[in-house]
Structures are given as C-alpha cells and as structure tokens.
Amino acid sequence: MIEIKGLVKAFGYMPVLRGLDLQVERGSFLALLGPNGSGKTTLMRILTALSKPTAGTVLIGGWSLPAEAAAVRAQLGVVAHQPLLYDDLTAAENLHFYGQLYGLPRPLRQGRVAEVLARVGLGARADDLVRTFSRGMQQRLAIARAILHRPHVLFFDEPYTGLDQDAAAMLDALLRDVARDGHTIVMTSHDLARAHALSSHMAILSRGKIGFHGLSSDIRPDSLPALYAEVTGAASVR
Amino acid sequence: MAHRVSTPRSAILTGLTVIAILMFVVATLMALFYAPTDPQGMVQRIFYMHLGAFMGGSLAFLIAAIASILYLVKRNFKWDMMALAAIEVGLVLTGFTIVSGAIWARPIWNTWWTWDPRLTSAAVMWLAYAAYLMLRNGFEDPDRRARFAAVYGILAFSSVLFTTFITRVRPDTIHPVVVGPSPQNAQGSFEVNSSAMRLTLIFNILTYIVAAITLIWYRYRLERFTRQVQALKMQVLSR
Amino acid sequence: MTRIAHKTTVQEASQQPAGAPFWRVMVALTAKDLRAELRGRELINAMLLFSVLAVLIFSFALELDRQARATSITGVWWVTVVFAGMLGLNRSLASEKDRGNLDALLLAPVARGALFFGKMFSNLIFMWIVAALLTLLITVLFNETLFLPWLAAVMLLGTVGFATVGTLLSSMTVHARARETLLPILLLPVSLPIILSAVRASTAILSGAPQEDWIAWPQMLLVADIVLLALAYILFDFVVEE
Numbered sequence: 242m243i244e245i246k247g248l249v250k251a252f253g254y255m256p257v258l259r260g261l262d263l264q265v266e267r268g269s270f271l272a273l274l275g276p277n278g279s280g281k282t283t284l285m286r287i288l289t290a291l292s293k294p295t296a297g298t299v300l301i302g303g304w305s306l307p308a309e310a311a312a313v314r315a316q317l318g319v320v321a322h323q324p325l326l327y328d329d330l331t332a333a334e335n336l337h338f339y340g341q342l343y344g345l346p347r348p349l350r351q352g353r354v355a356e357v358l359a360r361v362g363l364g365a366r367a368d369d370l371v372r373t374f375s376r377g378m379q380q381r382l383a384i385a386r387a388i389l390h391r392p393h394v395l396f397f398d399e400p401y402t403g404l405d406q407d408a409a410a411m412l413d414a415l416l417r418d419v420a421r422d423g424h425t426i427v428m429t430s431h432d433l434a435r436a437h438a439l440s441s442h443m444a445i446l447s448r449g450k451i452g453f454h455g456l457s458s459d460i461r462p463d464s465l466p467a468l469y470a471e472v473t474g475a476a477s478v479r
Numbered sequence: 480m481a482h483r484v485s486t487p488r489s490a491i492l493t494g495l496t497v498i499a500i501l502m503f504v505v506a507t508l509m510a511l512f513y514a515p516t517d518p519q520g521m522v523q524r525i526f527y528m529h530l531g532a533f534m535g536g537s538l539a540f541l542i543a544a545i546a547s548i549l550y551l552v553k554r555n556f557k558w559d560m561m562a563l564a565a566i567e568v569g570l571v572l573t574g575f576t577i578v579s580g581a582i583w584a585r586p587i588w589n590t591w592w593t594w595d596p597r598l599t600s601a602a603v604m605w606l607a608y609a610a611y612l613m614l615r616n617g618f619e620d621p622d623r624r625a626r627f628a629a630v631y632g633i634l635a636f637s638s639v640l641f642t643t644f645i646t647r648v649r650p651d652t653i654h655p656v657v658v659g660p661s662p663q664n665a666q667g668s669f670e671v672n673s674s675a676m677r678l679t680l681i682f683n684i685l686t687y688i689v690a691a692i693t694l695i696w697y698r699y700r701l702e703r704f705t706r707q708v709q710a711l712k713m714q715v716l717s718r
Numbered sequence: 719m720t721r722i723a724h725k726t727t728v729q730e731a732s733q734q735p736a737g738a739p740f741w742r743v744m745v746a747l748t749a750k751d752l753r754a755e756l757r758g759r760e761l762i763n764a765m766l767l768f769s770v771l772a773v774l775i776f777s778f779a780l781e782l783d784r785q786a787r788a789t790s791i792t793g794v795w796w797v798t799v800v801f802a803g804m805l806g807l808n809r810s811l812a813s814e815k816d817r818g819n820l821d822a823l824l825l826a827p828v829a830r831g832a833l834f835f836g837k838m839f840s841n842l843i844f845m846w847i848v849a850a851l852l853t854l855l856i857t858v859l860f861n862e863t864l865f866l867p868w869l870a871a872v873m874l875l876g877t878v879g880f881a882t883v884g885t886l887l888s889s890m891t892v893h894a895r896a897r898e899t900l901l902p903i904l905l906l907p908v909s910l911p912i913i914l915s916a917v918r919a920s921t922a923i924l925s926g927a928p929q930e931d932w933i934a935w936p937q938m939l940l941v942a943d944i945v946l947l948a949l950a951y952i953l954f955d956f957v958v959e960e
Binding site for chain 3: 627629641
Binding site: 286289290291292293307311312314315317319321323324325326327328329330334338339341342343344370386 | 738739743746750753754757818819821822823824825826827828959960
C-alpha cells in the first residue's frame with residue numbers, strides 16, 4: 242500500500258531523512274517508533290503530502306507523491322497529536338465541515354456523520370461544542386473525522402499525547418476496532434508496549450533511516466526495549 | 480571531507496571591480512567638474528548621482544523580482560541568495576537616492592521632505608524592501624524563509640510598480656522630470672541642455688548600473704560562503 | 719464503547735467521490751468561519767470596539783471640525799477599516815494554525831486556491847461588518863452622509879484588494895515568531911497602492927467633484943484588484959506547500 246524508496250528530506254542544509262526505504266502492506270498496522278529527532282514527524286508530514294521530499298520516491302496506493310498529491314489526499318485519514326477540530330463548532334458541525342471538504346454529498350454525509358459519531362461513542366454529544374469536550378473525547382472525535390470519508394490509509398501521529406489512563410484504554414479499543422475494517426494504518430508512538438500490542442508490524446527509525454522493520458509477532462514484548470535501545474543507540478528508554 | 484569554502488575571485492569579477500571603481504571615480508569627477516554649472520548652482524550636480532543611484536537601485540529590485548520567481552520555480556537556494564543580495568544593494572542605492580534628493584530639495588524647495596507623489600512612492604518602495612529583510616528575520620526554517628521571502632519579493636515589486644504608476648499619472652507632482660517633459664507644477668526644474676551635461680548623466684547612470692551589478696555579485700558570494708560555513712558546521716555537529 | 723452496525727471496508731472506499739468542487743470548498747470554509755465567529759464573537763467584537771475607539775481618538779486628535787471633516791473623514795474611515803481588518807487577519811489564520819487546523823485543511827483533497835478564497839471571503843465579510851458600522855457611526859457622529867453609490871463601490875474595491883493581500887501575507891506571518899508585529903510591517907507597504915487610490919477616490923467623491931476628476935481612481939483600483947487576486951491565487955500555493 243505504501244512504498245518508500247530512497248527517501249531524503251533536508252531542511253536547508255540539515256538532512257533529516259537520509260535515504261529511507263519502507264514498505265507497508267495493505268491492511269497491516271505499522272507502528273513507527275523512534276526517539277525525538279529521528280525523523281518520525283518529518284516522515285509523517287511527507288506521507289500525508291504536507292511536505293515535499295527532497296529526493297526519493299513515495300507511492301501510496303499506487304499514486305506517487307508529490308506529483309499526484311490530490312489523489313493521495315483523498316485516500317488518507319489523519320489523526321495527529323493535536324485534534325484538528327474547531328472549538329466553536331459542535332461535533333456534528335466539525336464532521337459536516339470536513340465531509341464537505343472531502344466532497345461527501347449532503348444525503349450521504351448526514352448518515353455518515355451519525356454513523357461515525359456513534360462508532361466513537363459520541364452519538365449523544367453530537368450537538369455539543371467541541372470546547373466542552375475532554376481531551377479523550379476530542380481525540381475520539383478526531384478519529385471519527387479521520388474515518389469519515391472511508392480512507393484507505395490511516396495515519397496516527399502520537400494519538401496518545403495528553404490522554405489519561407481511561408481515555409487511553411478507550412482509544413486502544415477504538416483503534417483495534419478501526420483496524421479490523423481493513424484500513425492500512427501507520428502509527429507513531431513513544432509507548433513501546435502499547436505500539437507492540439496494537440500493531441502487526443513494527444519499524445524503528447534511527448537518524449533518518451529505518452533501523453529495524455519486522456513482524457510484531459516475531460518480537461517478544463519483554464525484548465522490545467532492548468531491541469529499541471540497540472537500534473537507536475539510546476542508553477535508556479522512556 | 481575536503482570542502483573548499485572560499486573560491487578565488489573569478490577573473491570577470493576582478494575585472495568588473497576594477498572597471499566599477501574606475502568608472503565611479505570618473506563619473507564623480509565628471510559630475511563635480513566636467514558638467515557646466517547650472518543656474519541652480521553647485522547643488523544641481525547632485526542630480527547626476529541621484530538619478531544614477533535610482534537607476535542602479537531599480538535594476539537591483541528588478542533582479543530581485545526575477546530571482547524570486549526563479550527560486551519558486553527551481554527551488555535552488557542560489558536564487559534565494561541572489562534575491563537577498565539584490566535587495567540589500569537596492570536598499571543602499573535607493574536610500575542614497577532619497578538622501579541625495581533631500582539634500583538637493585533643502586535649498587531648492589526649501590524643505591528636506593515633502594509628501595509629493597514621487598517622494599511618497601520612493602519611500603514606500605524603500606519600506607517594502609526593508610520589510611522584506613524583516614520577513615527573513617522572522618522565520619527560522621531556511622526552506623520556509625526562502626519561500627516566503629520569494630513570495631514577498633514578487634508582491635513587493637508589483638506594488639512598487641503600482642505605486643510608481645499611480646503616482647506618476649497624477650499631475651500635481653512638484654518633482655521635476657528632466658528626461659522628457661516636466662510636469663506643469665514642477666518646481667526647481669532645470670534642463671540637461673548641453674552635450675557635456677548629457678554625457679555626464681549617461682555616464683553616471685552606466686556607472687551606477689555597473690556598480691549595482693558588482694555589489695550584488697560580492698554580496699551573493701558572501702552569502703554563499705556564509706551558508707557553506709553553516710552547512711559545514713551542521714555536518715560536523717550531526718556527525 | 720459499543721460497536722454499532724457499520725461497514726467501513728476498503729472495497730467500499732474506492733467508490734467515494736474524491737474532493738469537492740472549488741466553489742463548494744470556498745463556501746464551506748467561509749460558512750464555517752462565520753458560524754464559529756457567531757458563536758464566540760471574539761473577533762468581531764474586538765474589531766467593532768476598536769473602530770469606535772479609533773473614530774473617537776481621530777476626532778479628538780484631528781479636531782474634526784466642519785471643514786476638516788470634508789477632507790479627512792474618508793481618510794479616518796480607511797485607516798480605521800485597514801487597522802481593524804489587520805486585527806481580524808491576525809486572528810483568522812492564527813485560529814487555524816494554533817489548533818493544527820491549517821494542516822487539517824491542507825490534508826483535504828481540495829484546491830489550495832479554494833482554501834485561499836474561502837479564508838479571504840470570511841476576512842472580507844468581517845471587514846464589511848466593521849465598515850458598515852463605521853459608516854453608520856460617522857454619519858451619525860459627524861453628520862457626513864457616506865451612503866453614496868460610488869463611495870460604496872470604491873469601498874468595495876478597496877476592501878477586496880486589501881483582504882486579498884492581507885490573507886496571503888497573514889498565511890505566511892502566522893508561522894513567524896512575532897506574527898502580530900510582522901503582519902502590519904509587511905502588509906502596509908504592499909497594500910499602499912490600494913489604500914492610496916481608495917482614499918483619494920473617496921475624498922473626491924465625497925467632496926462632490928465631477929466624475930471625470932476621480933473616475934481614474936476606481937478604475938485603477940479595479941486593475942489593482944484583478945492583478946492582486948491573480949497574483950495571490952498563484953502565490954498561495956507556494957506559501958502552503960512545503
């Protein structure tokens with residue numbers, strides 16, 4: 242589903258990604274790990290067509306970036322560590338607005354908005370302003386926004402940032418649920434155990450390259466911190 | 480890694496520098512001694528440098544606009560450096576134009592400054608390009624800085640063209656026009672009527688154009704070296 | 719959490735329509751801004767209050783007596799609209815950026831130009847609300863009737879040009895460290911041709927001068943608007959695409 246070959250991204254003279262190769266199969270759930278500064282955010286921005294690569298090829302669903310960005314964008318859903326929602330609009334209004342941007346016609350939109358809201362457990366709060374929502378509820382609504390237009394590929398960029406225990410557990414359940422729909426999912430995270438539990442594949446970024454890429458089922462949960470430390474060269478793991 | 484940061488000056492640049500200096504000396508001497516004294520007195524001699532610097536500055540801004548467009552199309556930092564260099568040189572030359580104009584205006588118009596359309600448009604031009612430098616200071620990321628600066632460089636040039644055009648069609652300017660018919664209300668007009676005056680004027684304009692190009696070239700080289708040093712520093716730090 | 723009946727399969731997803739047409743995105747974005755503003759009313763209240771204060775200060779500072787009014791009232795009108803507009807421009811894109819919504823807009827499969835015009839229209843509508851109140855205020859306070867058709871046309875043309883340049887520049891300054899100070903510094907010099915012609919035209923129209931004396935100004939404004947709109951439409955792509 243996602244094919245990256247020789248991806249290079251430099252900011253001015255500062256190379257962040259240095260010839261990165263990565264394949265993500267259709268329907269798989271890839272957890273992307275790596276310390277701050279390893280290029281995770283930059284990689285996500287390139288994959289979501291927000292940033293242009295300096296060199297290399299990126300194919301998503303057969304469409305290449307940045308040349309066919311518009312076609313790629315239509316098949317992406319993104320949940321970032323910021324909720325990307327409007328405080329002064331209600332949950333339903335937020336979803337309707339994004340539905341319009343993704344070209345969902347009104348009759349289809351009505352049904353979809355109700356459907357995804359119920360799915361993330363916010364059906365009863367549809368007409369409440371987003372500013373009255375807790376952080377966890379905002380993040381669930383962000384997921385509703387991301388799956389609204391039935392994207393092929395979902396990106397979760399540190400979705401657990403700022404969530405408490407209960408909200409995080411709820412998000413776990415929701416992500417598993419969404420993953421069963423057959424989306425291809427890429428998630429970045431600092432939480433090794435959680436990433437391991439959710440994902441089907443894991444990749445570890447180190448200094449702008451993929452340092453490790455394998456099946457999650459091949460890694461024992463207790464050996465993961467050691468593996469992570471070895472790949473990233475970090476002395477300690479959070 | 481063996482990087483040559485400094486490259487020796489090319490023969491063309493050395494030649495250009497010598498020519499520019501020689502021309503500058505000759506042009507200044509011509510303006511001060513060769514051209515006949517106008518009825519306005521000695522202060523009229525400023526005019527040769529005033530118009531010369533304006534022409535050089537305008538050329539620099541034109542170069543900056545073209546370099547900005549090229550940067551957006553090609554995304555090569557070469558053009559970003561070129562635009563920056565040209566705008567800095569343009570600011571110096573048009574700054575000189577404004578100051579020399581004020582010195583001339585003090586005895587002739589009896590004031591340093593007046594809100595005449597021509598003066599206003601020159602001031603706006605200067606401010607727009609000073610704002611360009613402010614803009615560059617506002618952004619850390621080199622890619623974003625270059626991109627936004629290029630966008631502003633294009634916008635500034637178009638608005639300068641507009642301001643110039645708008646103020647020129649107004650008949651109520653008191654600024655004399657020496658080349659071509661002077662406006663009705665112009666005060667302190669004089670004529671470039673002798674061949675010595677004409678020659679001095681043309682030579683001064685040429686001189687400032689050559690000087691502008693030479694200065695842009697040097698400023699560009701300096702900027703390139705600065706960035707190469709930064710890049711080397713980054714390489715060492717990220718090793 | 720309960721799972722209710724749903725079927726979001728990838729097979730289905732391929733049938734979805736990709737992206738919305740240009741004008742619909744524009745309308746959706748403007749409608750979203752207006753709706754959010756109607757709820758909070760933070761921006762429009764600040765802009766309106768600022769305008770009232772500005773008129774008050776101008777009337778004392780310039781000692782706007784009967785004679786002075788005729789020549790400088792349109793100048794007061796334009797300066798107030800421009801500065802109130804700048805307040806709005808600073809907020810309108812900052813509100814998108816601070817919550818990451820600017821990225822969310824750019825993630826959508828829509829023409830970047832549609833996003834630009836959507837934002838520009840909401841900025842423009844806020845400016846028009848301020849302008850309408852200001853016109854009323856000046857009419858009442860100074861007994862100068864500003865409700866003239868040609869004056870309205872000039873105000874329309876002037877605000878369109880200003881909002882165009884303003885939206886483009888604020889989409890850049892929103893990323894800057896000192897964005898509130900950078901916007902006026904960048905915006906005022908490049909919008910000067912518009913402000914200059916608009917003030918000249920308004921003053922001449924208000925003074926009752928014959929049409930052939932001032933008709934060149936609105937014509938020039940129209941040309942400036944067209945050029946700036948085209949330029950902003952082209953350049954906006956370069957501002958938002960990294």
